Structure formats: structure tokens, C-alpha cells
Amino acid sequence: MLPDIIKFRLEDIINNISDLGVAGLALLDHDLNVVWANRTLSSILKLNYDPVGKSCREIFDCECKDKNSCATLKVLSSGRKQYSEVQLSADKDTRKYLQNVSVPIKDEKGCITHLLKITTDITLKEEKIHQYDLLRKLAELMQGTLQIDRLLHLILTCVTAGTALGFNRARLFVVDPDRNIVFGKMAVGPSDVAEANKIWNEIAHKYKMLEDLIKASEDNYQYDSPLHMITRLMAYSLDDENEVIVSCIRKKKVIVERNAFNNPNINKNFVNMIGSNEFVCVPLIVRDKAIGAICADNIYSKKPIRDEMVMLLSTFANHAALAIENADAYKTLEKKIIQLKDAQERLVRSEKLAVIGNMAGYIAHEIRNPLVTIGGFARSIIREATDNKTIKNSAEIIIDEVNRLEKILAVVMDFSKVAKPAKVKTQVNEIVDNTISLMESYFKNIGIEVVRKYELMIPDIVVDQDQIRQVFLNIFKNAAESMQNGGKLIIETSKEDEYVRINITDTGEGMDADTIENIFTPFYTKKREGTGIGLAVSQKIVDDHEGFIKVKSELNQGATFSIFLPVKK
């Protein structure tokens, strides 16, 4: 039993206690009009009038129409406690989430006389849930991309998307341990206020979901946007610890600069390039090593960078770093697999060539001996049969055929010879010129015009000149044979990545897919007089030089042979 003193002061006590708590309380009568409310309710709902006497709908500003959607009405019909959640949006940036619990108050007979509505502000909790959900979603998106450039772009889009982290601009910096620098790799965001407003309006209308926005921006990343270009120009020595970005990476710490222009303790190179007084740098850390950093700011909206956004960004950066590491590992793996496949192919090819070479050598040897006897005696027959024209003619035919066979044997024997290339530093244009001059009169005779398109500043290559000349010669010969009625032979040289590329294009008959597939197989030939060895040897030579050959052709469309020879550093 309560002591009498408390019974008398019960109303005061209840009022005091209720004002202490975090919950807003409202007592509603059967018509859902407020008969009593505490002060907390007014502050939670930001009411500037006394709620007593007003209707529930009015003060809670809710839009529910019937008992199916209104929790409070449901209490009346069901007689049980009901929960509901409401989102209040005072303005675009500050959202408020409320939880309402409606409790029925019954008299002795069990009839509902009043309702107590308990209102709590759950904005913080909701925001956390939203953030976790967002991080999970972003992490999921990032794990789905293994292409490194796409991934980096995705990361920056997440940092800037209004539906995600919502920064104005984001730049990604990457550490290059070999050069001991950190440099700007990519940037996302508008380049000025006008563009910012335009983009934000567009995006808000067009893309309601984060996934849609990411998909759309993935396909049209602007590599020539001013922000991207400026970012690409940024590079700082890792020894320069007074630059914010370097310090962020070296210390592996999040840095928030709130007044960068006036901070006497930092260098201004980086700050001036960023051009923003307030920004945040978060390191991308993989296995305790900083591989880069994300720098974000709100230069256009001028919205201060809140601590929870920094927290969110740094958690996001951890996911991003892992995703980058994954993609990087995948890329390395992919490269290794290609190398392995390539090595295996070369091995099979060279093994095949070696076997064929040995066999060819053996057969050639075995055939050459009887040919010597056949041809030798045929010659002596000619000498003896001075008067008999028929015998002489027949013997001459034997000699002709033997000569032809001996020529083919010479080619086959060359093929079986395993000569190690004797490499010297040289200019590819010279070798090409040299080879063309060997065939110049032949080209002229059948009406072939030679067009040279050389890159003049082409780097040196280290090759066996004779062997490479042999390669060009073989391809030139094939080209010429496919242009017996004249045509054009276009020779281009250029540098491509780590290779010097020589393109040899003819306007001849071209080849079908089947022929292209077999073109490098030893002894494969479509020519009546051919041995099928020229291109096999050419490929072996280029292989020995750690290069490769590509062929592009269509029937009646000419052919292009592209020879890639490595540029040695």
C-alpha cells in the first residue's frame, strides 16, 4: 500500500518523473483527444503549443485514415498494446524516427476509458541500423567487382552518392612503393557549384536506388573531368610527412582537417590542390599496410563533416581496401594464368617442333642418300647417251625432279637445325628496310607497291638480325604470293606497351578461319610448291625471342601479320 502522502502528491510525482524520462507521454480519451501530456512529448515533437485538447492526429501529424493503418485506433478495437514507428522529416537533411507504444487503460469492468501513448526518439538507433545496412550493401557491391578500375570507381561513387555516404567529392590516392610516392588515381564529383546543383537534381530524379546510380555511373566514368585530371596530377613523396595525405598513410590514421588553410602544422601543397578548408582523409589498410587513401569533402554544400560520417567512411574504407586487395590478387592470378597458359602453349609448340625437326632431319638424311645416287647416275646416263635423245630427255627429267627434292630437303634440314639466336641491340626499322631491299625487284616485277609507316622514335630491340630478317622475308614472300596480280604491302612499326609491333598488311587473297588456325603448323601448306615450313620457322624464331605473332585475315580481304618483339629494358 502506498503511504497517504504519496497518494495525495501522486500527480506531481508522476509529472516530475515523466518529465525526467526520454519518453513523451500523452493520455488520450476515447475520442483520441489529448487530455494530458508531459513536456518531453512537446520537445520530441517540437510542438510550440500545448497539446492538451488537440486531437492525436493533429499533434503527431500522421496520415493514417482507418483502424487498419492506425495503431492507436487498433488499440481501441483489439484492446491490446500496439507498436508503431513514424518517420518525421523536419527538413531534407535531418530525419527523425519515432517509436510509439499505445497502451489501453481499462476500468474495473474491463472497458477502455483512456489510451496512454508513449513516444520515444529512436533516430540514433535507426541511423545506426541504416548505416550498417548501407555498409553491408556497399560491401556486397564491392565484392561483386573484380576489375580493379571499375572497383575503384565504384568505391568513389559510394562515397559521393547521396543515398550512400553523401560526400560532395571523393578522390582516391594509391601508394606506389617502388617510387616511394602516393599519387592521385581517380576522382568522382562535380567540378564546380553549378555542375554540382545540376548533377544532384538530375540524380535525385533519375536514380532512386543506389544500385541504379552505380550501374549508370559505371558505364560513363568521365576520365576527362577537370576533377579527375587535377587529381591525376597529384603526387607526393612518402617522406613528406607534413602533407596531410602522406601523414594519413604513414600513420595509418583517419585525419579530419576542419580548418586546413589556417593549420600551421601542415604543408599546403596537398591542401591547395584539394582546395577545400574542411576535408577528411581515411587510409585504405590491407594486412596492416596502407595501400592508399580516400579523401572526401563537402566543398559545395559546405555541410560540416560529422563524426559519425567519418566513422562510417573509415569503416567503409576497410571494406574497400579488402575489395581492392581481392581484385588485385585476382588480377595477378589472371595474369599468372595467362602466362602459364602461354608458357604451356610454347612448350607444346617447341616440343612439337623439336620432334618434327628430329624426324624431318632423319627422313631428310635417309632420302638424300638415295637421291645422290639417282641424280648422280642420271647425270652419267646423259653423258653416255649423247646420241639417244629420248634417253637423254628422260634422264634430264630425273635430274630436274631430284633437284626439286633436294631443294625441299635443304629447307627441311634448315628447319631441323637448332640455332640459338645471336642477339644484338638494333632498330627494327632498319631490319625491315633491309628485308624490303632484298625483295624490291621481285615486288616491282609483280606490281606490288610497298608502303612504309614507321614510328621514328621506336625503342631498340635485342634480336638476332638474321633470324628476324628471315621472319620478315617469310611473311613478305607469303604476302607477295597472295598478290600475284599486284597490290599493296603496308608495313607499320610502332611501340605497344612493352613490345615493338610490326604490322605487315597485304591486299591479297586473304585466308579463311581454318587456314589461319593451321598456318603455323609445320608442313601445313596450301601452295603447290610450298613446304609449309616458312611460318612455322618464323613462329619458332619469334618464340625464341620471347615475342609472339598475331594474324588477322578474311577471305578476299587481305591479311595482316602482327609481330610483337619485346623491348628489353
Next chain:
Amino acid sequence: MDTILLVEDDKNQILLYEQELAIEGYKVVTATNGIEAIENARYFKPDLVVMDINMPMMDGIESMCRILSEHKNIPIIINTAYSNYQNNFMSWSADAYIVKSSDLKELKDKIKELLNKRKKNDNDKTV
């Protein structure tokens, strides 16, 4: 008349070379393997040796080296179907390396050239 030792294991080729070299005015003695070649070199003391490489019992390169150790100034022509032996430095002690062909002109020219050179050297010494 100059004597040529022809070392060759192919019977038909022996017939051809004997006939052709006789026409050129040489006396031809033969051997069908490396060991026989060493013996015949001792016995006939030829002015020049035409040596095949791929033969039974003892190959031409080993046989050539032994002959050269006994007869220092004898010219030797390697006459083989296989051009690869040129990469074997042992073959470099021969005076000439000819890849067999049904046209014997190259061989005949080489024989003539080496014999002339030898005669000139001998004359120089006697003078």
C-alpha cells in the same frame, strides 16, 4: 695418278663416286666404315680422303681424327647428307665440309683444289 680414299657405307653411292672420280682421272680405293678407313689409309697412303660421317662400326669424325693423327698433311673432305655435323667442332679439322648432292660438281672442284694446294705445299718444301 692421285689416289683418293673414299669412305662410304652406301654401295650404290660407292659405284657412283668410283665411276665419276675415275673419269676425273683419279685412282679410287674404298672403305665402308671408319675402322676399315684407318687401315686402308695406312696401306694405300692416299693423297686425299672423302669421308662420310654416318657409318657403322666407327663414325667418320672419329675415323678422320685417327687418320689425321697418323698422316698429318692428308686433306680430308667430309661428304655427308646431314648438314648438322657442321655444328660439331670435331668436324672443323676437316679441310672441307660438303653436303651431299646428286650434282658432284662441288665435290670434284673441292678435290681438285685441295690436291693442287697440297702439291704446291710439297713443292715449296722441296725447293
